[in-house]
Amino acid sequence: MKITRTQNILAAALVGALVFITTIAQAADPLASWNDGKAKHSIIEFVGKVTEESSLDFVPVAERIAVFDNDGTLWPEQPMYFQAFFIFDRIKQLAPQHPEWKTKEPFSSVLKGDLKSAIAGGEHALIEMAMATHAGTTTEEFEKIVTDWITTAKHPKTGRLFTEMVYQPMLEVLTYLRANGFKTYIVSGGGIEFMRPWAERVYGIPPEQIIGSSIKTKFELRDGKPVLVRLPQMNFVDDKAGKPVGIQMHIGRRPIAAFGNSDGDLQMLQWTAAGKGARFCLYVHHTDAEREWAYDRTSSIGRLNKGLDEAKAKGWKVVDMKKDWKLVFPFQKSE
Amino acid sequence: MKITRTQNILAAALVGALVFITTIAQAADPLASWNDGKAKHSIIEFVGKVTEESSLDFVPVAERIAVFDNDGTLWPEQPMYFQAFFIFDRIKQLAPQHPEWKTKEPFSSVLKGDLKSAIAGGEHALIEMAMATHAGTTTEEFEKIVTDWITTAKHPKTGRLFTEMVYQPMLEVLTYLRANGFKTYIVSGGGIEFMRPWAERVYGIPPEQIIGSSIKTKFELRDGKPVLVRLPQMNFVDDKAGKPVGIQMHIGRRPIAAFGNSDGDLQMLQWTAAGKGARFCLYVHHTDAEREWAYDRTSSIGRLNKGLDEAKAKGWKVVDMKKDWKLVFPFQKSE
Numbered sequence: 045m046k047i048t049r050t051q052n053i054l055a056a057a058l059v060g061a062l063v064f065i066t067t068i069a070q071a072a073d074p075l076a077s078w079n080d081g082k083a084k085h086s087i088i089e090f091v092g093k094v095t096e097e098s099s100l101d102f103v104p105v106a107e108r109i110a111v112f113d114n115d116g117t118l119w120p121e122q123p124m125y126f127q128a129f130f131i132f133d134r135i136k137q138l139a140p141q142h143p144e145w146k147t148k149e150p151f152s153s154v155l156k157g158d159l160k161s162a163i164a165g166g167e168h169a170l171i172e173m174a175m176a177t178h179a180g181t182t183t184e185e186f187e188k189i190v191t192d193w194i195t196t197a198k199h200p201k202t203g204r205l206f207t208e209m210v211y212q213p214m215l216e217v218l219t220y221l222r223a224n225g226f227k228t229y230i231v232s233g234g235g236i237e238f239m240r241p242w243a244e245r246v247y248g249i250p251p252e253q254i255i256g257s258s259i260k261t262k263f264e265l266r267d268g269k270p271v272l273v274r275l276p277q278m279n280f281v282d283d284k285a286g287k288p289v290g291i292q293m294h295i296g297r298r299p300i301a302a303f304g305n306s307d308g309d310l311q312m313l314q315w316t317a318a319g320k321g322a323r324f325c326l327y328v329h330h331t332d333a334e335r336e337w338a339y340d341r342t343s344s345i346g347r348l349n350k351g352l353d354e355a356k357a358k359g360w361k362v363v364d365m366k367k368d369w370k371l372v373f374p375f376q377k378s379e
Numbered sequence: 380m381k382i383t384r385t386q387n388i389l390a391a392a393l394v395g396a397l398v399f400i401t402t403i404a405q406a407a408d409p410l411a412s413w414n415d416g417k418a419k420h421s422i423i424e425f426v427g428k429v430t431e432e433s434s435l436d437f438v439p440v441a442e443r444i445a446v447f448d449n450d451g452t453l454w455p456e457q458p459m460y461f462q463a464f465f466i467f468d469r470i471k472q473l474a475p476q477h478p479e480w481k482t483k484e485p486f487s488s489v490l491k492g493d494l495k496s497a498i499a500g501g502e503h504a505l506i507e508m509a510m511a512t513h514a515g516t517t518t519e520e521f522e523k524i525v526t527d528w529i530t531t532a533k534h535p536k537t538g539r540l541f542t543e544m545v546y547q548p549m550l551e552v553l554t555y556l557r558a559n560g561f562k563t564y565i566v567s568g569g570g571i572e573f574m575r576p577w578a579e580r581v582y583g584i585p586p587e588q589i590i591g592s593s594i595k596t597k598f599e600l601r602d603g604k605p606v607l608v609r610l611p612q613m614n615f616v617d618d619k620a621g622k623p624v625g626i627q628m629h630i631g632r633r634p635i636a637a638f639g640n641s642d643g644d645l646q647m648l649q650w651t652a653a654g655k656g657a658r659f660c661l662y663v664h665h666t667d668a669e670r671e672w673a674y675d676r677t678s679s680i681g682r683l684n685k686g687l688d689e690a691k692a693k694g695w696k697v698v699d700m701k702k703d704w705k706l707v708f709p710f711q712k713s714e
Contacts, residue, residue, distance in 0.1 A: 106585060183627055227587075240631045250441060251631030252562075252587075261627060263620035263646055270649045272627055279628075285598040292518055292596060292607055293614075294629060296575045296586030311598055314605045 074220040076370075077213040083326075083368045086361050087217060090324040094300065095224050101322035105225040109299040111291060111312060112218070114232035114239060114256075116305035116346040117328050118247060119210045122337040124163060124345060126206045127234050128170065130193055132159060134177035142176075151176070166344075171278065178235060179259055179276035186274055190241045204375065207246045212374045214303070214328075218247055221301070229299070231255045231291055233283035233308055237274075255290045257282045283308045288315035300324065306346040310354060317358060325360040327351055332366040335376070409555040411705075412548040418661075418703045421696045422552060425659040429635065430559050436657035440560040444634040446626060446647060447553070449567035449574060449591075451640035451681040452663050453582060454545045457672040459498060459680060461541045462569050463505065465528055467494060469512035477511075486511070501679075506613065513570060514594055514611035521609055525576045539710065542581045547709045549638070549663075553582055556636070564634070566590045566626055568618035568643055572609075590625045592617045618643045623650035635659065641681040645689060652693060660695040662686055667701035670711070 078084035094103040115121040135145065135154045145151035150169040153162040163169060181189065199206055218228050228249055230239060236256030243249045258279040261272045282290040288311050291299065301324040302309070302316035313325040329348065330339050341349040355362050363369070371377060413419035429438040450456040470480065470489045480486035485504040488496040498504060516524065534541055553563050563584055565574060571591030578584045593614040596607045617625040623646050626634065636659040637644070637651035648660040664683065665674050676684040690697050698704070706712060 106579075236628075236631070244441075252629065254631060258628065261624050263623045263650070265649070270623065270646065270653045272623060272650075288598045288605065288607060289596050293571075293593065294587065296571070296589060311605065314600070315598070315607075318605045 074223065075213065075216050077216055079368055079370055081368055083361055083363045087220070087324070087326075090301070090322065091220065091224050094322050103300055103321065107297065107300065108221075108224070108226040109229065109295060109297055110221050110226045110301040111229045111231045111255075111299045111303070111316065112214070113304040113306070113309045113312070114230050114234055116330065117211075117303055117309070118214050118218075118230070119206065120336060121346045122339070123200070124159070125170075125234065126199075127174075127238050128159075128163065129197060129200075129206075130190070130238065131170070131173045131177050132162070133193060133197060134189075135173065138177060171281075174235065175259060175276040175278065178237075179274045181274055183237065183261060183272040183274060186237055187241050190238055194242050204373075207242055208375055209373055210246060211328075211369075212371055212377070213369045215247070215374070217303070218249070222248065226301070227253065229253045229255060229291075229295065231282065231287050231312055233257055233281070233286075236282075255282055255294045257286075285311050287312035291315065302326070303328070304351070305330065306348050307351045308346075310351045313351070313360065314354075317360070325355070325358070326363060327355050327360060328363045329365060331364050332369075332372065334366075335372045336365060338366075409558065410548065410551050412551055414703055414705055416703055418696055418698045422555070422659070422661075425636070425657065426555065426559050429657050438635055438656065442632065442635065443556075443559070443561040444564065444630060444632055445556050445561045445636040446564045446566045446590075446634045446638070446651065447549070448639040448641070448644045448647070449565050449569055451665065452546075452638055452644070453549050453553075453565070454541065455671060456681045457674070458535070459494070460505075460569065461534075462509075462573050463494075463498065464532060464535075464541075465525070465573065466505070466508045466512050467497070468528060468532060469524075470508065473512060506616075509570065510594060510611040510613065513572075514609045516609055518572065518596060518607040518609060521572055522576050525573055529577045539708075542577055543710055544708055545581060546663075546704075547706055547712070548704045550582070550709070552638070553584070557583065561636070562588065564588045564590060564626075564630065566617065566622050566647055568592055568616070568621075571617075590617055590629045592621075620646050622647035626650065637661070638663070639686070640665065641683050642686045643681075645686045648686070648695065649689075652695070660690070660693070661698060662690050662695060663698045664700060666699050667704075667707065669701075670707045671700060673701075 075084050075087065093099045093101040096102060112118055115125050119126065132154050135151055139145055139155055145155060150162040150165055150173060194207060197206065198204060199209055202209060221228055230243060230249055232239060234256050236254055236258045239254050239256055240251040243254055244251065260275045260277045260279045262275055264271055264273055280290065287309065298319040299316045300319065300322065302313045303326045304313055305328040317323050317325050327348065330337055332338060339346065340352060365372065410419050410422065428434045428436040429443065431437060447453055450460050454461065467489050470486055474480055474490055480490060485497040485500055485508060529542060532541065533539060534544055537544060556563055565578060565584055567574060569591050571589055571593045574589050574591055575586040578589055579586065595610045595612045595614045597610055599606055599608055615625065633654040634651045635654065635657065637648045638661045639648055640663040652658050652660050662683065665672055667673060674681065675687060700707065
């Protein structure tokens, strides 16, 4: 076949158009840090079907609620919960006012720098330390304490600010969902007032969309000025079976999408999955010992055991961090 | 002066334009049911100064939080709280399963139709009846019970659905604030799950922006299906000093505007007023015995005593329902 000059021009134009379209498509990829694969495709497919008005699975904007665990889902939880580092720093800071801590566990271990022993008491020890270090201030004072800490404290392994260690692929999911009319919430076992001071800046999630564990507060007039005083009494533990309770209390509507990483998120995923219509449940599986950490069924922090089985049985998505994510942290972009 | 044909045409055109502009302005009055006066002007002035970017009092959209009490502020609370009528109807409905109620106060008074005696025990009696009638179902079952009741039960005086008895001028304030970037919240002593099923349709306020009193709930798997069971234990009383606590728990940000009608709202108004920058606090004063009810300093329901003094001392706005509102309820438009 003889190729004419016209055909040549046409071919060149087509190639040009193709390059142009590909470039646009790449530039506009809302999940650019995700490798092509089942996990990425499942997110895009779900968002497509609940937002396309002609779809049988269409969901009105008001009902597009997506909930995210924080520790291990949006940022790491190794070698221990980031809030535990905050608690340890607070204990060191407050120690001069608490001479009894020198001989009282778990405080004495913290002061000796033996963090493993300090958290050996499990959830009970953490709650005791949290109350001792999170109470006794007004809400405004506590917000400042958290802000000062989060903008200066560094992670022991990476030497980075904790807020630099958020998962880039999950930031993209948050942005992608919001661009499609979703309201994104954090539903975390962590302290609600520990997350609020920085979550809007880091995740784009405002204070009113943060659900977490809390201590009680009390309204008082101090010299005529109203304050909320933080008390050393637990108010609510937003973990495991507490997560659906927290969701109902704060949102009053069942989410249509839920993202977690541990057995502590299982009830939240069950609650989300059991609603009518299209639902999306996803577990982040920590499989990347090199770029992050690898742990699951036997880890004392962020154990994913029952959840992994249930995800398989129910067809929930499981993200293989090592395989599915092009990069883990934003700072790896420039490395 | 001799009037030319051109001047005539010009004058006619000007008059026409003026009529047109006036019509537009009237049609666009966002607070059409408010009489011209201090109260109406103060609302418009406040919204103007916090939304005008060049204003010293400008507030970014994310921080434009407005909180509204419900009973007595958005709908009436006479001859008793509307939720009390729901409680009484539930007691009658559940009585066959509770033979002991025949001789047990306050239930026996309700069953005899003696509602005055039933509520003579005050808050304690109301909470006892609320727990007995609001617990024992799942959250989904309770939502259906409330929806069925609110769409059929009638007010004893007006014979209207309770949701027809919302204050038209306050509906206009809600719409006006939202049109100016505000997030509107209900912060009520009433039950959070009693308000959520209808507040979106009636007030345009979604479930996640309702704060109220609550009983505890518990997550359970029933035949593998997750449910939240409502328990007969108080979780939170969102009244008086509880209101700022509820606001902090749910919103995590201090409101810039607060609307109430009783001493039960005083701490909410104090908390709102004490923030930095422009603030707006308003009390609805029930002064209209003819179109609604007239009560304040000595009323057992919705008492406004300390609040009235503090409003005067601090320059908060006080709405005189009789003088400031052209009409009270939407159905009066067509009467």
